[in-house]
Amino acid sequence: MAPFRSYCTGLMLPGERKSVESMAALVEPGRVGAAHQSLHHFVAKAAWDDVAVLGAVRDLVLPAL
Numbered sequence: 001m002a003p004f005r006s007y008c009t010g011l012m013l014p015g016e017r018k019s020v021e022s023m024a025a026l027v028e029p030g031r032v033g034a035a036h037q038s039l040h041h042f043v044a045k046a047a048w049d050d051v052a053v054l055g056a057v058r059d060l061v062l063p064a065l
């Protein structure tokens with residue numbers, strides 16, 4: 001759950017670049033290397049179905065819009 005939380009936090013924090021490396025530096029400045037590796041693994045080895053995730057996000061966001 002920690003990599004998911006870190007990834008979502010990194011997406012919401014201010015910053016022009018949303019690369020895994022820049023997000024790791026923002027989320028865990030004291031351990032950028034380890035955070036980068038964890039986030040990269042989370043994104044690169046994800047077992048989720050993109051279509052299903054985007055559908056779930058759409059279902060949550062559209063009513064709020």
